[in-house]
Every structure is written in structure tokens, then in C-alpha cells.
Amino acid sequence: MRDKRMTADEVVGRIEDGMTVGIGGWGSRRKPMALVKALLRSNVTDLTVVSYGGPDVGLLCAAGKIRKLVFGFVSLDTIAYDPWFQRVRETGAIDVLELDEGMVQAGLRAAAHRLPFLPIRAGLGSDVLTYAPGIRTVRSPYDDGEELVAMPALKLDVALVHLNRADRHGNAQYLGPDPYFDDLFCLAAQRRYVSCEQVVDRFEGAPQTLLLNRMMVDGVVEAPGGAGFTSCVPDYGRDEQLQREYATAAGDPERWPGFYERFLG
């Protein structure tokens, strides 16, 4: 079986300008921050990012990497709003496709199933459709005749996710309480990269925690602490102090360069 181990910089070397990149995790939870840092150090730009957004989105906004964001929310969980995301929105610096968070799942699932769309009720009557005129509705061909949102497939060029354990072939395991949507991100993408706390030869724990199999992964990066400062339980919780420093610096142009250098270093 193939050995898919590589470095974070090698992963980023396979990401091209203008690509659509899906980022796993949720808010400030189990984000592939080591891979995001590698993106920040690279020259890659003009990205469309799909994310249940947290500081991954804020940092990529700060570095001017995002042309368009597809999102249901951006939050740091214990801090309501990400200051960098707020700034780029309030200055009109990025395009957005803002969705209901269930629509993000439906779009990823449509892509994963190679379907053009999936019907979903979420979005009807709200301003999701006002600001996303490209999203159409579809009418049930059955007797109910119900009109539903036809959520288009969110096809990804690249998926970046972080899990607790992986083997060198791309099988990977979450050990925390929630898998989030990392399997869907991988299934929706052409190129799939997982970073992990530890590369192992054998998995311990229930087989139900083996979220990714090797069909779903093209590269494995061993990155201990690679979700920090977001949480990666049970290996570690969120570094709330570092997150507060991030949010404070993000809201203060004087302090940002110092924080950013230290964070990337």
C-alpha cells in the first residue's frame, strides 16, 4: 500500500491559485491550523474557501488569500466574532456565498455523491436566496408538489482536515466527541489532505472512530499540536489564552504584525 506521508509545505505545493479549498473542523474546533499556516507562508492566492468558519478563515482573510468565502457562520466559539472576518466584510474585501449551515452540509453531500444538487428546506423564505440568486428552487414531482431549495454541489478542488490519528496510507481516526464534517469535505474534493497528531501503525479504540479510509485521502501530514490554538480533544483543548491574543491583535492593526510573526514562527 502507498505511503502518503508528506510535509505541510508539500501539501500547499499542490494547491494552485484560484482553487476551491474546503477546510474541515467547526468554528474554533479541530481546524487544520498547521496546514493553514503553511498556506499563509506560501504565495498561493485568490482562493475560494468553504468552511464552518473559525480562525482558519480569519487568518486567511488577514493574509489576503481569500477571494470568495462560502460559509454558514464564522465564530471563535468562546469569542463570538472573528475580527479579521468582520474587517474584510465591512470593507468589502471578499466575495461571499452565505448559507444556512445545513445547506453547507447538503452542498458537500451533493458533491460527494456526484449529484448536481440536493433538495433541502433550509433557505426558503430567508435572505439566503436573496443574496445567492444563483441558487434555484426545485418542485417535487410527486403529489405534494412542494417547492424546495436545490442546493448545488459544493465541489472542492482540495480538502484540508485534521484528525487525532492516521496511518501512512490515509486511514484516519477522530477521538473527540464529534467527527464534524471532515469525511464529507474529503468526499467532496479532488485532492484530500489530512494532518494528524500522530501517525500510527495500528489504531486503538472503536472502529467506528475511523472516519476516513485511504480511498478518501491523498496525503498524510504528521503535525503534533497541528490544530492549535483550536481544540483537538482528547489530545488537547482550545488554547483560550492564545485565541484571546489572536482576537485582540486581530482587532488592533498596531499589534497584528507582532502576533502574526510569532504565530507563524
Added chain:
Amino acid sequence: MSDVTRAEVCVAACADLFAGAGETLASPMGLIPSLGARLARLTGEPDLLISDGEAFLLTPESTVEGWLPYRRVFDVVAHGRRHVVMGANQVDRFGNQNISAIGDHARPTRQLLGFRGAPGNTVNHRTSYWVPRHGPRVFVERVDVVSGVGYDHAAGPFHDVHRVVTNLAVLDFATPDHSMRLVSVHPGVSVDEVRRQTSFPLAADDVTETRLPTDGELELIRTRLDPDAKREREVR
């Protein structure tokens, strides 16, 4: 029991949101609605399901009784056995809610959370709102961005915006055109004060006074659910 606080009245009003809910997932956002949901489960609604806010369903004794990661929350939303109590940066006369952005969506004056689950919640199952500071900037004639769907938008067979509980009052939409109505004012609050703090005309016939928590409820709130009185910081 004496000296009932405004926060305690709000907790009981939030508990009353779940009357008749039965074996349904209660999804309260924020401390006061969470205390309300847990109070309801300890009193009239023992069959409510309540999560830890992350991935587990917890019993009143805080033991795990189920697994509910986000992907399965979306399944419950679509299935419909859920009553969410969301926050709101803006709510309008017909129950539209905004947590996305203030101003023009293309270039907001203030970026907020995003749509989150509000569009899906409001078209799939019962939804209520909790507003800890009732004022004219929250209760607006028209929300800037419709995140949660109100009664003046076609919203399908399951749309059900139930009530709005605030630090001043309880409101609902039980009028002929589903515009907002004042149901009760909390003890010490006048109808005029609620009207002054609301930017649109409010139907206000048969307004009652919001009930006080019972002695048994106060005991539960003060000794079991919130012994550190964190509720007093959310509502003064």
C-alpha cells in the same frame, strides 16, 4: 420565597416556552434559555431532551444518554422534533430575525455571525427568541437581513415562530396577520415602557403580568441549576 429577580422571572418564562413539548430536543442558546429548558425538564416536561451544547445528550444528573454530533443535529432539524431558542440582533414585527449582518449585506456596517442555522430552524420546527436587552435597535420595523424566517415570508408547512422572551416582556404572533403581540409584561414593567422600547406598533390587548416562579422553581434555580447566580449577569 421573596425577592424574586427579573432574571428568575425570565428563566420561568423561558421554561414556559416548552410547555407541551414532550419528547422533543430543546435547543436553548444562551444562559437564561438554558436554565429555562432545564427547569422545564425538572418540572412539567420531564421528557425533554437536552444536549451539553456540544455532542452529547445529558440527563438531569449530567450522565450521557445519547450522542448528537452536529451532523445529527441537522437530522433532528429536518425531522422536526426540536424547539430552538435563538438569540437575535434584530427582530421585526412579523418575527423575521437577523444574526447575519447590520446594513447592506454586500458591505455591512457590522458583520455578525452569519445565517448559522436560523433559515433551517425556522422552516423546520418551532423557534423562539431570547432578547436580554429589549430596545428599539433590536425590535425594528424591518430586519436588515432575514436569517430566521418570519410570518410575512412564504415558509412552508412547518414554520412556527412561537414566542419572544425579553428582559421586559413575553411576546407572540397570535394576531390575525401574525404581527407581534404583547402577551405579558414582567412584574415592575409597564406596557408603555415595552412600547417605547419597540420600534413598531405592538398589539397589546389583554396584556397580563408574567407569572412569578413558584417556590419550588426558585429552589431549583437557586440551589440546583444556577447556584452561582450567573443569570443575574445576563439580565439586570
